Every structure is written in C-alpha cells, then in structure tokens.
Amino acid sequence: MATTALPGHNYLQDDASTVGAWFKSWFLTVDHKRIALLYLLSINVFFLLGGLAATVIRVELITPQGDLLSADLYNRAFTLHGIIMVFFFLIPGTPAVLGNFLVPLMIGARDMAFPRLNLFSWYLYMAGGLFALTAAIFGGVDTGWTFYTPFSSTYANSNVILTIAGAFIMGFSSIATGVNFIVTIHTMRAPGMTWFRLPLFIWSSYATSLIIVLATPVVGITLLLVAIERIWGVGIFDPALGGDPLLFQHLFWFYSHPAVYIMILPGFGVISELIAAFSRKRVFGYEFIAFSSMAIALLGFLVWGHHMFVSGQSVYAGLVFSFLTMLVAIPSAIKIFNWTATLYKGSISYRTPMLYALGFMGLFVIGGLTGIFLGIVAIDIHVTDTYFVVAHFHYVMVGGAIMAYLGGIHYWWPKMTGRMYSEVWGGISALIIFVGFNMTFFPQFVVGYLGMPRRYHVYPEEFQVLHVLSSAGATILAIGFIIPIIYLTLSLWTGKEAGNNPWDATGLEWQVSSPPPTHNFLEIPVVTTEAYAYAPDAAEQDAANWRPGSPL
Amino acid sequence: MRDFPLFPEQASTFAGPVDALYWTLVGLSLIFGGVLPFIILYLMVRYHRSQKADRTNQVHSSLPLELTWTVIPLVLVLAVFFWGAFLYIEIRNPPDRSLEIYVIGKQWMWHVQHPNGKRENNELHVPIGQPVRLVMTSQDVIHSFYIPAFRVKQDVLPGRYTTMWFEATEPGEYHLFCAEYCGTEHSLMVGRVVAMRMADYERWLTTPGEIILPDGSTGGAVASPLVGAIGDPMVLAGSQLFATGLGCASCHRNDGLGIGPNLEGIYGTEVRLDNGELVFADENYLRESILNPAAKVATGYANVMPTYDGQVSEDQMNQLLAYLKSLGAADAE
Ligand code: HEM
Ligand SMILES: [Cu+2]
Ligand SMILES: [Cu+2]
Numbered sequence: 021m022a023t024t025a026l027p028g029h030n031y032l033q034d035d036a037s038t039v040g041a042w043f044k045s046w047f048l049t050v051d052h053k054r055i056a057l058l059y060l061l062s063i064n065v066f067f068l069l070g071g072l073a074a075t076v077i078r079v080e081l082i083t084p085q086g087d088l089l090s091a092d093l094y095n096r097a098f099t100l101h102g103i104i105m106v107f108f109f110l111i112p113g114t115p116a117v118l119g120n121f122l123v124p125l126m127i128g129a130r131d132m133a134f135p136r137l138n139l140f141s142w143y144l145y146m147a148g149g150l151f152a153l154t155a156a157i158f159g160g161v162d163t164g165w166t167f168y169t170p171f172s173s174t175y176a177n178s179n180v181i182l183t184i185a186g187a188f189i190m191g192f193s194s195i196a197t198g199v200n201f202i203v204t205i206h207t208m209r210a211p212g213m214t215w216f217r218l219p220l221f222i223w224s225s226y227a228t229s230l231i232i233v234l235a236t237p238v239v240g241i242t243l244l245l246v247a248i249e250r251i252w253g254v255g256i257f258d259p260a261l262g263g264d265p266l267l268f269q270h271l272f273w274f275y276s277h278p279a280v281y282i283m284i285l286p287g288f289g290v291i292s293e294l295i296a297a298f299s300r301k302r303v304f305g306y307e308f309i310a311f312s313s314m315a316i317a318l319l320g321f322l323v324w325g326h327h328m329f330v331s332g333q334s335v336y337a338g339l340v341f342s343f344l345t346m347l348v349a350i351p352s353a354i355k356i357f358n359w360t361a362t363l364y365k366g367s368i369s370y371r372t373p374m375l376y377a378l379g380f381m382g383l384f385v386i387g388g389l390t391g392i393f394l395g396i397v398a399i400d401i402h403v404t405d406t407y408f409v410v411a412h413f414h415y416v417m418v419g420g421a422i423m424a425y426l427g428g429i430h431y432w433w434p435k436m437t438g439r440m441y442s443e444v445w446g447g448i449s450a451l452i453i454f455v456g457f458n459m460t461f462f463p464q465f466v467v468g469y470l471g472m473p474r475r476y477h478v479y480p481e482e483f484q485v486l487h488v489l490s491s492a493g494a495t496i497l498a499i500g501f502i503i504p505i506i507y508l509t510l511s512l513w514t515g516k517e518a519g520n521n522p523w524d525a526t527g528l529e530w531q532v533s534s535p536p537p538t539h540n541f542l543e544i545p546v547v548t549t550e551a552y553a554y555a556p557d558a559a560e561q562d563a564a565n566w567r568p569g570s571p572l
Numbered sequence: 573m574r575d576f577p578l579f580p581e582q583a584s585t586f587a588g589p590v591d592a593l594y595w596t597l598v599g600l601s602l603i604f605g606g607v608l609p610f611i612i613l614y615l616m617v618r619y620h621r622s623q624k625a626d627r628t629n630q631v632h633s634s635l636p637l638e639l640t641w642t643v644i645p646l647v648l649v650l651a652v653f654f655w656g657a658f659l660y661i662e663i664r665n666p667p668d669r670s671l672e673i674y675v676i677g678k679q680w681m682w683h684v685q686h687p688n689g690k691r692e693n694n695e696l697h698v699p700i701g702q703p704v705r706l707v708m709t710s711q712d713v714i715h716s717f718y719i720p721a722f723r724v725k726q727d728v729l730p731g732r733y734t735t736m737w738f739e740a741t742e743p744g745e746y747h748l749f750c751a752e753y754c755g756t757e758h759s760l761m762v763g764r765v766v767a768m769r770m771a772d773y774e775r776w777l778t779t780p781g782e783i784i785l786p787d788g789s790t791g792g793a794v795a796s797p798l799v800g801a802i803g804d805p806m807v808l809a810g811s812q813l814f815a816t817g818l819g820c821a822s823c824h825r826n827d828g829l830g831i832g833p834n835l836e837g838i839y840g841t842e843v844r845l846d847n848g849e850l851v852f853a854d855e856n857y858l859r860e861s862i863l864n865p866a867a868k869v870a871t872g873y874a875n876v877m878p879t880y881d882g883q884v885s886e887d888q889m890n891q892l893l894a895y896l897k898s899l900g901a902a903d904a905e
Contacts, residue, residue: 360611
C-alpha cells in the first residue's frame with residue numbers, strides 16, 4: 021500500500037487476516053486513536069452533507085424570487101444545514117476527533133479511562149446521525165435547528181419527532197465523551213504531569229467537558245418535552261394547550277448558549293498549541309489562558325437570555341443578561357491578547373497550521389466584537405433575527421471553530437497518519453478559505469443591518485447585490501474546503517514520512533513514533549517540565565539556522 | 573435593481589440614537605479589530621524565522637500587561653453597556669398618550685385594527701410626530717413585528733400581548749417584516765408601513781375601506797359619517813360585547829353592586845389579589861382575568877367568574893380591552 025514503510029508497530033497496522041477480522045479490528049476497536057479516526061471520517065461526511073445544503077441555500081438566494089426551491093424545500097434546506105452543522109459537526113468535531121486522539125497522548129496515558137464507553141459514544145453518534153438523515157430523506161424537517169415552540173410542537177407537519185430523536189441520542193454521545201475526558205484527565209495523568217504542566221488543549225478540553233456534562237441533559241429533556249407535547253398533546257409550550265412558549269426558549273438557550281462554547285473552547289486549545297509550536301516559545305500568560313477557559317465555561321451558563329431580548333422578556337431581565345454578556349466577552353479578549361504577545365520575540369514560520377491559526381485570530385476577533393454589538397440590547401433589537409446574527413455566528417463558528425479544527429487536523433496529521441501532506445497546497449487552500457470566507461460572510465453584516473431577516477426565501481430586490489456577493493464568496497469557500505480533502509487523502513500514499521516530531525514541538529504526543537504504537541507509550545513517561553518547555557534560546561536558534569530554501 | 577443601499581433609512585426617533593451607538597461600536601471595534609491584525613501582521617513579519625531580530629530575554633507572563641488588557645476592554649464594554657441600557661429603557665417605555673393600534677399575527681399575515689375600527693392587512697398606516705404603541709398578539713405560532721427603518725422589533729406571541737412603540741419622523745413607505753421564523757410562508761409575511769402627516773392619517777382613517785377580518789372574511793364598509801357620529805367603533809364593539817354579547821355587565825356593574833368588581837379605571841392600576849399580592853393591571857392581566865379568571869382572583873370577591881377561554885376571538889379580545897381601557901380614560905379626565 022505505502023510507497024515507503026512506516027516505522028515500527030503502530031496503531032494503524034492490522035494483524036487481521038480475514039475481512040471479518042479487519043472489520044472487527046476497526047468497528048469494535050477500543051483504541052482511542054482508531055475511534056478518533058472513525059469520528060474523523062463520519063464527521064467529515066456530515067460536514068460535506070451540511071455543506072451541500074448550504075450550497076443549495078446560497079444558490080437560491082442569488083435571486084430575490086424563490087425560483088430554485090419551493091418555500092417548503094428552502095425551509096427544509098436551512099434546517100438540515102443547521103442541524104447537521106451544529107449537532108453533527110461542530111459540537112462533536114474537535115473534541116471527538118482531536119480530543120479523542122490527543123487527550124491520552126498528551127497526558128501520558130495508554131487510553132481513555134473508559135475505552136468501551138468511548139466506542140459506544142461513536143455508535144450513539146452514528147445512530148443519532150442516522151435518525152436525522154432518515155428524517156431528512158423521508159420528507160425533511162422545517163423547524164429550523166432551534167425547534168421554536170409552538171411551531172415545532174404543534175404546527176409543523178414535518179419529521180420533527182425523528183429529528184429530535186436524532187439530536188437526543190447524539191446528546192448522549194456528547195455526554196459519554198465529556199465524562200470520559202473528565203475522568204481521564206483527573207485520574208490518568210502520567211507521574212509528574214501536574215495541572216499546571218498540562219498543555220492548554222487539555223485545559224480547554226476539560227472546560228468543554230464540564231459544559232457538555234452540565235448542559236446537555238437540559239436540552240435532552242427539553243427536546244423530549246417537545247416530543248411529548250407533539251405526540252400526546254400535553255400542554256407544555258403551546259398556549260392553546262395551556263403551555264408557555266417562552267419556557268422552551270429559556271430551556272433551549274440554557275443549553276445552546278453554553279453549546280456555542282462547546283464548539284469554540286476546544287478550538288481555543290488547538291490555537292494555543294499551534295501558536296506555541298510555530299513561534300517556538302512558551303505560550304504567553306499560560307495561567308490566564310487556562311483560567312479564561314474556565315471563566316468562559318462558568319459565565320457561559322449565565323447569559324442564555326441574550327438570545328431572547330425581543331422575545332417578550334422583561335426590561336430587567338434584558339438588562340441583567342446584557343450586562344453578563346458584556347462580561348463573557350472579556351475572557352475571549354484575554355486569550356487573543358495573550359496569543360498576540362506570544363508572537364513577540366518568537367521565531368515564526370508560516371506552515372499551514374500556523375496560517376490557520378493566524379486566520380483564526382483575524383476572524384474570531386470580528387466574530388467576538390460583533391457579539392458585543394448583539395449583547396447591547398438597543399442594537400440587538402434592530403439586528404436580531406437578521407443576517408447580522410447569521411454573519412456573527414459564522415465568524416465565530418466557521419471563522420473560529422472550523423479554522424481551528426482544520427489547523428489542528430493539519431498539525432497532528434503527521435502524527436495520526438505518519439505522513440506529511442503537501443505544504444504548498446496547504447498554504448494555498450488556507451488562503452482560499454480565508455478570502456472566500458470573508459467574501460461570503462462580511463456582506464451579511466451589511467445586509468443584516470439593512471434589515472434583511474434570516475430564514476427568508478424571497479427577499480426585497482435592493483438586497484440582491486449583497487446576496488450575490490455572498491454566494492460568489494461561498495463558491496470560493498467551497499473550493500477551499502475541497503482542496504484539503506484531496507491532498508490530505510493523497511498524502512496517505514504519497515506523503516513523505518513524518519518522523520516522530522516533524523514540527524520539533526514539545527508535548528508528549530511528539531515523543532512517540534508517528535503513527536503512535538497501539539498502546540501509546542511502551543513505558544509511561546515521567547514528566548519533569550512544564551508544557552511548552554522550549555529552551556530559552558529556541559527561537560534564537562531556530563532563526564539562526566534558517567537558510568534560504570528552508571521552509572518559510 | 574432599483575437601488576443598492578448600504579445603510580438603512582432613518583425614519584423614527586430611535587433610528588438616530590441607535591445608529592450613533594452602532595457607529596461608536598464600529599469605531600471602537602476598528603481599534604481592536606482593525607489595529608490588532610496589523611500588530612499581528614507586524615509581529616508575523618518582524619519575527620519571522622528568516623528575519624534577524626533580537627529574541628533574547630523573553631518574557632512569558634506579566635501581571636501588569638494582563639491587567640491592562642483586562643481592565644481597558646472591561647471599562648469600554650461597560651461604557652457601551654450603560655449607553656445601550658439607557659437607550660433600551662427608552663425603547664421599552666412608551667410615553668403616555670401614545671396612539672394605540674392593535675396587531676394580530678397569524679400564519680402568514682398581519683392584521684391591524686385602528687382605534688376607530690379601521691382595519692388593514694399587511695399594512696400599517698401611522699402618523700408622524702406621534703408616539704404609536706402597538707398591542708400585539710398571535711393566533712398561532714410566534715411571529716416578530718419588524719420595521720427596519722424604525723429600528724424596532726418585537727416578537728408576537730400566542731396567548732399573551734407584547735407591546736412595542738415608536739415615533740415615525742419621515743413620511744414614506746417602509747418595509748414591514750416578520751422576523752421570527754413561522755413556517756412555510758415566513759418570507760411572505762411582509763408588508764409595508766406607511767408613515768403620513770397627521771392630517772393625511774386622519775383622512776385615511778376616516779375613509780371607509782373594505783373590512784377584512786383576521787379570519788379572512790370580509791365585513792361591509794364602515795360608512796364614514798357613522799365614524800364621526802359614534803366616536804370609536806373598537807370601544808363601541810367592545811362595549812356591546814361587554815353589555816350583551818358576552819354578558820359581562822350582569823356581574824360587573826359600574827355602581828359596584830355586582831357580583832364582580834367594578835371595572836372602571838382598572839387598566840393601569842394595581843389590583844390586590846386574595847393572596848395579598850399586588851399585580852399591575854396591564855393588557856396581559858386583563859386578558860388572563862377573562863380567559864382564566866381562577867388564576868388570579870381579586871381580593872374580596874368569590875372565584876365565580878366563568879372562563880371565556882375559547883369563546884372570545886383575539887379580535888374580540890382586543891375590542892374588550894379597548895373598551896375596558898376607555899373606562900379608565902374617562903375616569904382620568
Ligand atoms: C465573544 C463573545 C460572544 C458574545 C458576546 C456573543 C453574543 C451573542 C449574542 C448576544 C447573540 C444573540 C443574538 C441574537 O440572537 O439576537 C449571539 C448569537 C449567536 N452566537 Fe454569539 N457571542 C459570542 C461568541 C460566540 C461564539 C464563540 C459562538 C460559537 C462558536 C457563538 C455562536 C452564536 C450563535 C450560533 C448564535 C445564534 C444562534 C441562533 O439564533 O441561531 N457566539 N451571540
Ligand atoms: Cu449566546
Ligand atoms: Cu414569520
């Protein structure tokens with residue numbers, strides 16, 4: 021298969037002699053690294069499906085009339101897009117792929133605390149996904165990913181129950197992963213791996229897991245209540261049955277605001293790793309970055325009401341939620357400043373993962389700042405439920421979470437597969453994504469402030485120019501996402517051997533071979549240094565050794 | 573393509589202040605979002621591995637620095653928070669003597685009734701220079717009443733009233749959107765807001781039009797002389813419901829001798845309940861008292877009022893409210 025043999029005995033190799041044994045060795049594996057690969061493949065398939073729905077939406081919006089799709093189909097398209105991207109790509113994405121692969125390796129453990137639970141969580145994820153896809157194929161859902169009542173519970177006549185079941189099951193997959201991370205990080209650290217020697221990726225995974233475990237049950241119960249009202253007509257959310265429609269929004273956002281941090285916190289962790297490795301120095305303000313993750317996890321639970329400023333909540337509630345939302349922006353700002361300070365006096369190289377990290381910083385700043393706009397009620401009244409909000413959350417979720425995910429995939433690709441990808445194509449596609457992304461979503465801020473509501477299939481003519489611009493950008497963005505799939509796949513056969521530590525980075529994962537042996541560490545390492553223990557003159561040395569022709 | 577605006581029209585008293593705050597935020601964002609990338613770019617180039625630069629004496633943390641970049645953003649966001657908070661309080665508190673117009677949302681249209689009884693669908697005519705307060709409810713799912721040129725938006729909920737106010741400043745026609753996703757034809761639940769000078773508005777108001785009820789049926793046209801003669805048809809319709817249609821008056825007498833309390837002047841006052849609590853008698857309280865009287869029982873009275881749930885349409889409820897409020901208004905003068 022490979023042009024050159026990969027070193028030693030590693031987790032990708034099979035002793036399986038029959039096809040059945042091979043299947044078993046993958047689909048019943050309890051190796052966290054193989055489970056990570058199962059997730060990588062399935063999550064990327066979902067990402068492509070979600071992308072397909074997005075393409076359909078953007079094509080429809082090129083003209084102000086509804087010419088490509090009927091209103092019902094359009095509503096199903098954006099609902100499918102939202103549900104796949106949120107529940108089946110962003111929430112599991114970084115934790116289940118990179119987290120599964122890296123948490124044991126980074127803390128010096130041989131596997132997760134509960135390897136079988138880990139495998140089970142993947143099966144739950146797939147089961148949830150199958151439910152959602154079945155619902156989509158047999159008629160679709162038209163409630164939006166937010167399932168607002170009483171529309172979802174009484175009025176919608178699409179496959180609400182099936183979809184809710186999918187999200188519900190997928191929630192258990194998240195919880196299983198979260199519990200596993202928490203226990204693993206608490207109990208399985210190698211000797212000497214104290215809390216303040218943990219890589220920042222572990223801190224952020226830990227914070228993420230706390231949110232997952234505390235918040236996911238709430239949305240599970242909420243979705244169940246929607247199903248109960250829908251099936252048996254028990255009055256919970258529909259006022260016609262004696263229920264309260266706002267109760268749903270409170271419960272839903274009590275989970276879904278923290279859920280936006282489930283999406284971005286692991287990304288913060290990835291960025292810290294990337295910036296340290298490609299500046300060749302310790303992350304500036306390690307403790308502040310670590311604690312800001314915890315602060316976000318905590319404060320994130322107190323701001324759900326900022327999604328409900330115009331819902332009919334009282335002025336007092338609006339003011340309190342607005343105030344707390346202002347506070348939650350500060351820990352994110354602290355991270356950005358510390359990463360910037362890390363660059364100072366570093367020896368920076370523009371390898372592909374670093375390009376993604378830099379792109380992340382630029383885009384996340386815009387996403388976070390517009391979050392402040394939305395947190396100020398007087399502004400939010402005008403822009404909520406318009407394309408301004410759509411642009412905001414794409415800047416944080418695509419510009420933030422996905423850029424970090426892609427950066428992480430590129431950074432650890434040599435470790436996962438043992439091979440290097442094409443650096444040239446890596447750089448090109450990172451650039452295409454950055455340009456395409458801004459062209460797609462920046463016009464949406466403008467059209468949103470003009471008043472273009474979201475989830476509109478037909479719209480007034482004067483918004484067309486901005487929509488066309490956005491759709492053109494989306495084409496570029498799509499190309500940018502497809503290129504990496506091609507060169508990463510090709511690298512499996514043609515890539516150079518990576519060696520243990522192609523980036524010359526610190527961290528236990530870089531001390532084992534690439535790909536790592538099945539049990540990670542032949543001997544459990546003893547940790548004596550802090551994370552990012554680059555020599556004081558590492559940056560100096562790196563720059564001194566640079567010759568024209570070395571990688572940029 | 574007629575035109576290609578980049579910024580929305582300003583047509584209400586809120587538009588200016590909201591935009592001022594918005595541009596201030598854009599300005600502050602440029603300091604962070606515009607300058608920070610250049611700092612990053614500078615560091616990227618200055619400390620690129622191919623560059624000779626001083627890389628000795630690295631620092632890995634600095635409390636003063638951390639405090640600086642925590643406190644400065646904190647002060648700034650708090651400043652904009654307070655600015656926004658005062659504006660928000662203003663946006664949510666209608667002045668007394670606002671013109672009240674009733675709005676009913678349903679899949680997928682807006683129905684509007686003016687105090688004199690004039691009805692319109694998917695259009696809202698308002699006078700300029702006069703605060704207008706919309707009392708809104710939905711017959712089915714959640715909708716949201718959004719007028720971008722006025723910078724106002726408010727969700728419209730089934731089973732309760734939400735209110736919103738504005739004062740239009742420029743005559744003209746503006747977009748009216750439903751901003752909360754409400755099913756198949758959400759994007760067609762749009763219309764126009766027509767802001768006109770007071771005299772024009774009054775002329776429009778007394779021009780008979782076809783009456784389209786929220787259930788889609790058409791009533792006859794209101795003869796304009798009648799409007800002048802009887803004063804206020806919404807109040808009139810409400811008073812008829814109260815007196816005979818629904819039989820409220822048999823218990824609620826204005827001499828205070830009925831089984832139920834005298835409802836004159838009740839709107840906008842505080843009512844004491846039998847559990848000692850004080851509640852503010854706004855639209856939502858009156859609505860609940862009619863549809864679900866047992867939920868909150870006025871002190872000194874027996875819980876004997878029958879529920880009218882299912883017997884009063886949203887339209888009739890609005891008329892009852894208009895009538896009950898007019899009792900208060902008469903009192904105050
Ligand atoms: C920097 C801190 C942030 C602040 C202050 C902030 C603020 C807000 C506010 C106030 C809203 C409500 C807007 C509205 O519905 O009218 C909102 C919406 C949203 N935000 Fe953020 N945000 C921040 C970061 C993030 C992050 C990191 C993510 C995800 C990775 C995110 C994802 C979202 C999403 C998905 C919505 C829209 C949900 C929907 O209605 O479908 N935000 N944000
Ligand atoms: Cu939020
Ligand atoms: Cu709508």
